[in-house]
Amino acid sequence: MADTATADKNMTPPDTMRAWVLGDPQELTLKEKPVPVPGKAEVLVRIDAVAICATDLEILSYGTPALIEGGPPFNKNFTPGHEYMGTVAALGPGVDEFEIGDRVTVEIHAGCGQCKRCRMGMYTSCHNYGLNYGDKDKGHRANGFTTNGGFAEYAVNNVNTLIRVPDHMSDEEATLVVTAGTSMYGLTELGGLVAGESVVVIGPGPIGLLAVAVAKALGASPVILVGTRESRNEIGRQLGADYVINAREEDVVARVKELTGKGADYVVDCAGTETTVNQSVHMTNRGGRICLAAFPKSAVSFDLGALAVNNIYLYGIRGEGRSATHRAMAFMAEKRFDASLVHTHTFALEELPTALKYAKERIDDAIKVVVSTRPDAPNGAKK
Numbered sequence: 218m219a220d221t222a223t224a225d226k227n228m229t230p231p232d233t234m235r236a237w238v239l240g241d242p243q244e245l246t247l248k249e250k251p252v253p254v255p256g257k258a259e260v261l262v263r264i265d266a267v268a269i270c271a272t273d274l275e276i277l278s279y280g281t282p283a284l285i286e287g288g289p290p291f292n293k294n295f296t297p298g299h300e301y302m303g304t305v306a307a308l309g310p311g312v313d314e315f316e317i318g319d320r321v322t323v324e325i326h327a328g329c330g331q332c333k334r335c336r337m338g339m340y341t342s343c344h345n346y347g348l349n350y351g352d353k354d355k356g357h358r359a360n361g362f363t364t365n366g367g368f369a370e371y372a373v374n375n376v377n378t379l380i381r382v383p384d385h386m387s388d389e390e391a392t393l394v395v396t397a398g399t400s401m402y403g404l405t406e407l408g409g410l411v412a413g414e415s416v417v418v419i420g421p422g423p424i425g426l427l428a429v430a431v432a433k434a435l436g437a438s439p440v441i442l443v444g445t446r447e448s449r450n451e452i453g454r455q456l457g458a459d460y461v462i463n464a465r466e467e468d469v470v471a472r473v474k475e476l477t478g479k480g481a482d483y484v485v486d487c488a489g490t491e492t493t494v495n496q497s498v499h500m501t502n503r504g505g506r507i508c509l510a511a512f513p514k515s516a517v518s519f520d521l522g523a524l525a526v527n528n529i530y531l532y533g534i535r536g537e538g539r540s541a542t543h544r545a546m547a548f549m550a551e552k553r554f555d556a557s558l559v560h561t562h563t564f565a566l567e568e569l570p571t572a573l574k575y576a577k578e579r580i581d582d583a584i585k586v587v588v589s590t591r592p593d594a595p596n597g598a599k600k
């Protein structure tokens with residue numbers, strides 16, 4: 218490791234890089250682009266690995282929630298990808314927080330720092346989202362959403378969005394920090410979870426599975442996972458779920474009440490369907506909380522009356538926040554849970570279309586599919 222670190226101190230970025238660029242919907246092309254130059258409070262990151270997120274699939278098809286130059290991201294020379302990690306390759310003016318050669322992973326949002334929400338520390342709810350161009354430049358950045366992201370060899374990041382990666386952690390595991398950080402933010406910063414409270418997580422996707430892991434590490438009890446795919450439910454058990462409810466086989470609400478007495482203290486809905494939103498409302502105890510960690514595609518009809526009469530709090534969540542990624546990394550660095558259980562496949566950067574297909578169609582039980590720029594990157598399932 219020491220030899221690599223020494224060699225990396227001398228890494229000089231090239232002038233151009235390979236980057237996937239979004240044309241029309243679903244049209245990605247691998248192109249040569251100039252390597253970006255870091256400004257004040259920014260560093261250049263040489264990207265070593267980038268994970269594919271369900272939100273990337275949304276952006277490629279529908280554009281939202283990406284917003285480039287005030288509009289849809291199509292045909293604007295935009296590079297998506299937001300769950301990446303790599304090595305600091307150059308420092309902007311005045312940066313002394315990091316050194317060239319440091320291994321880092323990233324969180325997505327760098328707020329503008331001047332709006333009402335940023336001043337409250339809620340930089341993922343920045344009121345100047347996407348205002349980073351022309352004379353509307355407020356300095357907001359959300360790489361892979363409003364600025365160029367990680368399906369490339371290099372990206373520029375604000376120093377506030379960087380988290381150090383310990384030597385013993387693999388590239389692939391390090392890409393999962395933002396996912397675990399999103400779960401952490403939902404559980405602690407939004408919902409104020411404390412040890413001994415009961416937690417139900419609906420939907421064993423990457424955020425749901427890591428919400429199980431983080432809730433367990435935080436001392437929640439019991440931690441209950443609701444899912445349908447047995448292969449994913451099994452990973453939930455390995456990540457710390459005390460009980461798993463198969464939604465196809467059991468009455469989910471009745472079973473949660475049986476396990477918790479009066480219902481759950483905190484429900485994290487990572488599915489976001491009409492069925493699961495209503496289940497969430499009916500399985501939460503009086504005065505309990507719900508975090509909606511999925512984005513329903515259309516209006517959802519749900520039992521608002523039950524929510525009101527039972528003093529239930531409902532939180533929306535848009536990614537990580539309040540530096541929760543740093544606290545998620547502390548858990549992962551201490552091996553309080555094995556986030557790498559969620560990583561299933563790695564492909565080379567030039568194989569991105571194949572990697573996206575695996576993620577979208579869940580080929581070979583794919584959960585987190587990672588794309589690597591390492592020359593020896595494997596192609597396919599994790600060994």
Ligand SMILES: [Zn+2]
Nearest residue numbers: 270271272300
């Ligand atoms: Zn994501």
Ligand SMILES: [Zn+2]
Nearest residue numbers: 329332335343
């Ligand atoms: Zn702001």
